[in-house]
Amino acid sequence: xxxxxxxxxxxxxxxxxxxxxxxxxxxxxxxxxxxxxxxxxxxxxxxxxxxxxxxxxxxxxxxxxxxxxxxxxxxxxxxxxxxxxxxxxxxxxxxxxxxxxxxxxxxxxxxxxxxxxxxxxxxxxxxxxxxxxxxxxxxxxxxxxxxxxxxxxxxxxxxxxxxxxxxxxxxxxxxxxxxxxxxxxxxxxxxxxxxxxxxxxxxxxxxxxxxxxxxxxxxxxxxxxxxxxxxxxxxxxxxxxxxxxxxxxxxxxxxxxxxxxxxxxxxxxxxx
Amino acid sequence: xxxxxxxxxxxxxxxxxxxxxxxxxxxxxxxxxxxxxxxxxxxxxxxxxxxxxxxxxxxxxxxxxxxxxxxxxxxxxxxxxxxxxxxxxxxxxxxxxxxxxxxxxxxxxxxxxxxxxxxxxxxxxxxxxxxxxxxxxxxxxxxxxxxxxxxxxxxxxxxxxxxxxxxxxxxxxxxxxxxxxxxxxxxxxxxxxxxxxxxxxxxxxxxxxxxxxxxxxxxxxxxxxxxxxxxxxxxxxxxxxxxxxxxxxxxxxxxxxxxxxxxxxxxxxxxxxxxxxxxxxxxxxxxxxxx
Numbered sequence: 001x002x003x004x005x006x007x008x009x010x011x012x013x014x015x016x017x018x019x020x021x022x023x024x025x026x027x028x029x030x031x032x033x034x035x036x037x038x039x040x041x042x043x044x045x046x047x048x049x050x051x052x053x054x055x056x057x058x059x060x061x062x063x064x065x066x067x068x069x070x071x072x073x074x075x076x077x078x079x080x081x082x083x084x085x086x087x088x089x090x091x092x093x094x095x096x097x098x099x100x101x102x103x104x105x106x107x108x109x110x111x112x113x114x115x116x117x118x119x120x121x122x123x124x125x126x127x128x129x130x131x132x133x134x135x136x137x138x139x140x141x142x143x144x145x146x147x148x149x150x151x152x153x154x155x156x157x158x159x160x161x162x163x164x165x166x167x168x169x170x171x172x173x174x175x176x177x178x179x180x181x182x183x184x185x186x187x188x189x190x191x192x193x194x195x196x197x198x199x200x201x202x203x204x205x206x207x208x209x210x211x212x213x214x215x216x217x218x219x220x221x222x223x224x225x226x227x228x229x230x231x232x233x234x235x236x237x238x239x240x241x242x243x244x245x246x247x248x249x250x251x252x253x254x255x256x257x258x259x260x261x262x263x264x265x266x267x268x269x270x271x272x
Numbered sequence: 273x274x275x276x277x278x279x280x281x282x283x284x285x286x287x288x289x290x291x292x293x294x295x296x297x298x299x300x301x302x303x304x305x306x307x308x309x310x311x312x313x314x315x316x317x318x319x320x321x322x323x324x325x326x327x328x329x330x331x332x333x334x335x336x337x338x339x340x341x342x343x344x345x346x347x348x349x350x351x352x353x354x355x356x357x358x359x360x361x362x363x364x365x366x367x368x369x370x371x372x373x374x375x376x377x378x379x380x381x382x383x384x385x386x387x388x389x390x391x392x393x394x395x396x397x398x399x400x401x402x403x404x405x406x407x408x409x410x411x412x413x414x415x416x417x418x419x420x421x422x423x424x425x426x427x428x429x430x431x432x433x434x435x436x437x438x439x440x441x442x443x444x445x446x447x448x449x450x451x452x453x454x455x456x457x458x459x460x461x462x463x464x465x466x467x468x469x470x471x472x473x474x475x476x477x478x479x480x481x482x483x484x485x486x487x488x489x490x491x492x493x494x495x496x497x498x499x500x501x502x503x504x505x506x507x508x509x510x511x512x513x514x515x516x517x518x519x520x521x522x523x524x525x526x527x528x529x530x531x532x533x534x535x536x537x538x539x540x541x542x543x544x545x546x547x548x549x550x551x552x553x554x555x556x557x558x559x560x561x562x563x
Binding site for chain 2: 123131182204
């Protein structure tokens with residue numbers, strides 16, 4: 001496999017012909033029923049969720065929704081969720097826990113929406129609550145970053161036992177454009193920023209932050225088949241865990257060990 | 273995220289370190305109203321301007337001095353310093369320079385102290401260090417603090433302020449949000465108290481993780497608290513936002529914080545809440561779970 005630079009992948013993942021959550025749902029899950037609403041405020045179309053069967057096993061599916069046409073994208077707010085989207089996701093995750101079915105998250109967002117309503121309704125709290133709940137969710141969780149993994153809005157659906165990325169997917173702390181604006185005061189240098197930030201699936205795999213990379217092959221059909229095979233394998237592995245406590249402990253440790261820092265000698269004479 | 277405007281303020285706010293250099297005769301200028309203040313008196317007033325009421329941003333050690341019982345603070349994990357995990361241009365130089373200037377290796381100070389006699393694990397973020405953005409060191413120190421508190425059965429009090437995740441550490445910084453939140457969750461599941469005190473400014477990935485996860489969330493008055501940067505939102509909607517947008521008062525009215533506490537009442541408020549939670553309890557109503 002030839003690893004393309006992040007700047008090139010940015011173009012690939014924005015191709016509207018690329019499979020999106022509705023395609024995965026049609027191809028991978030049977031008897032799918034979409035479930036709506038967060039029960040507090042509204043139904044956020046930027047997050048799609050529901051229940052169905054994967055290879056005969058009941059599962060809950062949650063993910064960011066984007067569209068192919070401008071109308072579809074407007075309706076889905078280009079995959080940028082409001083707080084009620086994250087609260088819907090969490091409601092469905094808790095429901096999955098109650099009925100002992102695995103959760104499968106598809107992550108594809110430029111980021112959580114930045115707007116007045118989002119702030120009024122607690123965008124920060126909504127994302128924080130996802131991190132806080134998914135880490136202890138007592139059922140297997142598998143997240144697949146299929147396109148854009150945009151910062152906190154992506155992380156909210158990526159606290160999981162297994163985080164996987166498609167070969168060309170990106171996952172970043174800040175949009176390359178935002179980074180270029182801050183760093184060089186020039187948003188047009190986003191391609192350069194993308195390469196500086198180390199945001200490809202291969203980067204994240206080398207950092208030990210994701211469990212696997214899914215090859216995309218040469219067609220959408222092949223890509224979806226590869227996703228299906230990976231999902232099947234990962235769910236089987238999780239199913240083989242001896243008990244929930246072991247699985248949760250591994251989930252905790254996976255996130256616990258992320259970080260690079262130095263240890264210095266501190267004469268600590270700066271007391272307070 | 274709130275990074276854009278926050279990074280630009282770093283230089284300006286770092287001036288607020290000056291009054292803490294213990295030179296009694298020194299005069300500082302209030303950033304709010306321009307009044308000339310005697311450094312000593314300003315410090316005595318907890319770095320609140322007596323003329324316009326503007327809250328100066330505090331060094332972590334100053335905050336601890338204001339809150340902890342005298343001589344009770346013992347620092348933990350002071351020896352963790354930033355690395356440069358993605359070789360980001362200029363990052364190593366910047367952190368080295370700030371370590372020298374601010375007198376701490378990264379943006380948070382952690383330890384144990386007593387507040388009104390109650391033993392407490394405390395963490396204080398310091399905006400003078402890269403606007404207290406969260407990289408590996410901040411994440412690791414806070415995670416260790418929660419784990420320590422869980423093991424020892426202590427409450428945690430965190431003073432938050434942050435420009436968000438530290439982009440110079442790439443994905444290492446984003447995942448600190450999950451790491452600290454996970455440790456906070458375990459602390460909570462042990463039945464222990466976690467209080468956050470939101471101070472100016474608390475934004476981005478810190479708002480979207482542990483800042484919003486306290487059992488009790490307090491805030492200083494007129495503090496900027498939000499997820500997205502104000503300018504980002506203004507750019508999206510093409511309008512100027514009202515002054516109180518993303519203030520602590522805005523948070524209170526929308527139901528996202530418990531109480532706004534003036535700086536001169538913070539200590540006694542924390543003491544009262546800590547004592548209420550950490551004193552004797554009826555055995556009968558202790559946490560019971562149906563497994």
